[in-house]
Each structure stands twice: as structure tokens, then as C-alpha cells.
Amino acid sequence: MTGLGPGRSASVGALCVLAASVLWGTTGTAATFAPDVGPLAIGAAAMGLGGLLQALIAAPQIARHTAGLRERRGTVLLGAASVAIFPLAFYSSMHLAGVAVGTVVSIGTAPLASALIERVVDGRRLTRRWMIAATLGLLGTVLLCVAEAAHATDASMARTLLGIGLGGIAAATYALYSWAAHRLISRRIPSRAAMGAVFGIGGLALLPVLAVTGAPLVASGPNAAVGTYMALVPMFVGYVLFGWGLAHVPASTATTLSLLEPVVAAVLAVLVVGERLPATGWAGITLVITCLAILTTPAPTRPSLNRLRNPADHDSDHPTEAAGATQKQ
DSSP: OTTSOHHHHHHHHHHHHHHHHHHHTTHHHHHTTOTTSOHHHHHIIIIIIHHHHHHHHTHHHHHHTHHHHHHTHHHHHHHHHHHHHHHHHHHHHHHHHOHHHHHHHHHHTHHHHHHHHIIIIIOOOOOHHHHHHHHHHHHHHHHHHHHHHTTOOHHHHHHHHHHHHHHHHHHHHHHHHHHHHHHHHHTTOOHHHHHHHHHHHHHHHHHHHHHHHOGGGGSSHHHHHHHHHHIIIIIIIHHHHHHHHHTTSOHHHHHHHTTHHHHHHHHHIIIIIOOOOOHHHHHHHHHHHHHHHHHHSOOOOOOOHHHHHOGGGOOOSSHHHHHHHHHHO
8 A cells, every 4th residue: 555645545544443432342242142242351352362363463564664663662552551551441441331332432532532633743734624523523422422422221320330441541541542553553563563563562461351251262162262353354354454544644634534334333333232222313324424424525625826836735624634645755
């Protein structure tokens, strides 16, 4: 993908993130097929084993770029710590608040966290297109939450609120490790080496949690199958795709594109798990899809005298195109 032009490169990167989001959206439903396995064990198995597998596959690239990774060890360790915290908070959030709400809060608020990180740390200017898309996406996630809370009982409200709080922690850590990986990639560390290092160290940190809580995973064939699926498909394949995407779009765009995940999770929760989603929830899904359409549709270009005189100075309004141009510098 490195030989593509900025616009096409960004489009391919966006498609990689969307494909990863579809895979991630299956995790909550998959976890319901192993009801005896707690959320900590599910999270530790999925992200821990998936992260170690990423590191194993990327070992040659990590070895070649050890000096660069060591030079940026603060970024690597911040990303790895976030990788270790994210699945514990994310799966606990879904366990307490339900698949749809847990996913919506954890992923739906991540774009704001990513934008704040990029604005404060990198001084990145947010485009008008991104702000419109993010507003629609966040409004859609709020409607999804309202739809789920509408049929919650008083007894379950405390669990739901705790789940929403843990979802906020998951969103912050998701934004942090996305930013850390993108920062490493933008500093000439290949995506496979960057993702392998960050997720490998994070996976190692999750092994003690897996050792303490993971006995139910090997207690039956279905439980083991769920754990294997989670580690191999959403976590390993999904994050390989996500790493490719981060090589071509900024973290704030990637986390906004991943708003597709709660849509997939909500639909699967209705179709497979049997959760109910009223009209408000479907309206929220429509807004999220609109948000994704805005982000992934190429911005119309208007020829201008200044642009014709000096095309190199033209700054694209499309956030992913601007990111692709930045990567080429």
C-alpha cells in the first residue's frame, strides 16, 4: 500500500479499519456462547493471546527495528499498558451493561478521546468534515444507549451505570493505544513491528490475569472454541487490519471509522442474542452509518486559481487524505 497515492492510500486504510471493526463487532455476541467464562478471562484470552500471536508473527520486523522501538519506549509502554487495560474494561462493560451498550460506550466515545489526544499532544487541526461526522456518530451512539436504557429495570440500572463507567475507561485506553501505534508508524516504524511490539507487551501483561481467571476456558469444548475464535479472528486478524489502516489514516479518523463496530454489535445482539432494539436504537444506527459515509466518501474538489498555481500547497479538507499526505513527507 505504500506505492498508492495519498487519496487512494487513505481509502484503502479506511477500508482496512472498517473491516477490522466488523470483526470486532462479533466479540460481544461470541462471548455470550461461553456464559461460564467471566469477562476478565474472555478479555485476557482474546487480547492476551491475540497480542502474543501478533508479536510472534512480527518477530523478524521487531528485531530489525529494535533500536527505533527502544528509542521510543515511552510510547511503546504507554500503548502496551493501554492494550492490557482495554479488554478488561471493555468485556466487563459488556457483561454489566449488555453487549450493545457496552460496545457503544467503549467505542462510541473513543473518537473524542483520540481527537483530544491529537489536539493536545500533536497540535493536530481537526477538519470540519471530521467534526460533522464525529457529531453525527456520537449522537447515534447516544441514541443507541438511550434505546437500551429504556427497558432497563431499576435493579439493573446500577450495573448498567457501572458498565458505562468501565466503557469510558475502555474508550480512553482504546484511543491511547491507537494513538501510540499511529505515532510509532509515523516515526518510520513499520505497522507490523509497531503493532507487534505494543500488543505483544500488552499480551504479556495479561497472562497473569488469564492464569488466575482462565480455568473455565479449558473446561469445555465450546468455551475453548470461543476463546480460540476471539484470539485468532477479531483480535489477531482484526488488529493486523487495524495496523495497516493506521499506516494511512490518523488515529482520530480510525477510531471514528470504528464506530461501525457498535452497529455490528447491536445488530448481532438483536439477531443472535435476542436483545431488543427499539426505533430510537435503529435511528442511532442510521446516524452512525451516515457518519461513516461522510468520512469515507471522497471530498469534492474545486479547482481554484491558487491551487492551479501551486498544487503542492493545497490542503485537503478530507482528514484521511491529509493524513496520507503527511505520511508521504
